Amino acid sequence: MDAEISLRVDGQAHRLTVDTRTTLLDAMRERLGVTSPKKGCDHGQCGACTVLLDGERQLPCLALAVAHDGAEITTADGLAPPGELHPVQQAFLDQDAFQCGYCTPGQVCSAVAVLDEVARGWPSHASTDLTADPELDHDEVSERMSGNLCRCAAYVNIVPAVQQAGGRS
Template identity: 70%
Template sequence: MDTEVTLRVDGTTYTLGVDTRTTLLDAMRERLGITSPKKGCDHGQCGACTILLDGWRANSCLALAVAHDGAEIVTAAGLAMDGNLHPMQQAFIEHDAFQCGYCTPGQIVSAVGMLDEVDAGWPSAVTAAGDAEVVLDEAEIRERMSGNLCRCAAYANIVPAIAQVARS
């Protein structure tokens, strides 16, 4: 028996019936045709499925759709506004921060969410205890993005792309 849920994805509201075991990733990809979040490991280890869930980073492969009825979801496709790329999307292009591109939507969404977490004052394992301000150097960015893997190893360009946006 399906349970009805309402999800707002990239500004559009959808109501659909889902099995209680259906993840947000599967609901978006298989039921709604939203393919920006990718299914990589399906275990929350690679970050290819990263979305902003009610404003915060989440692995959509681990989140059950029924647990997020009424949620606001933003994917990489929903970051662009009025036909203009989000600054993070533009930075990834300028820095050639992708190779095959499979992880790129998750990387971009995660980077946007990570910058919001820094703005909110969330510490990381690299941040020194009691630091008044987080310095987004290479080590800090790498730590905060460690949940997003790139099999092509484009990190040498991903980190500078994120740093560019952080500075602006």
């Protein structure tokens, strides 16, 4: 069975007809040509496909496209105006926080969400005081980024990149 949906991806509106079993990731990559979110495990375990869905980080490999009709999706490609870099993207470059780059778009989107969560005062499992504003220390960033795996093990530079983007170098 097919359904017509609309999505706004990186600021651009799209209407498309999809099979009701199509994941949001497949709709973006195969139907819209949006290849920034990577298909890694296709099981929600690696985080390579992480995007911001209506402002929150999500794994589109686990979401059906029809369930997100009208959604606003931001990928790593849509974080900054053309020709410019988002502060997280700049920090990843400054800190050399990638090697092969396959996981980088998902890492970047996740890092943007991490900084938003910290700004909102949301605690994580690593937060020692649940009533205090979270700190961007190593353990806090590592915990919040733990859903994004890097086969190259660039974590030693990813954590400082998130800290730099958050204003803590």
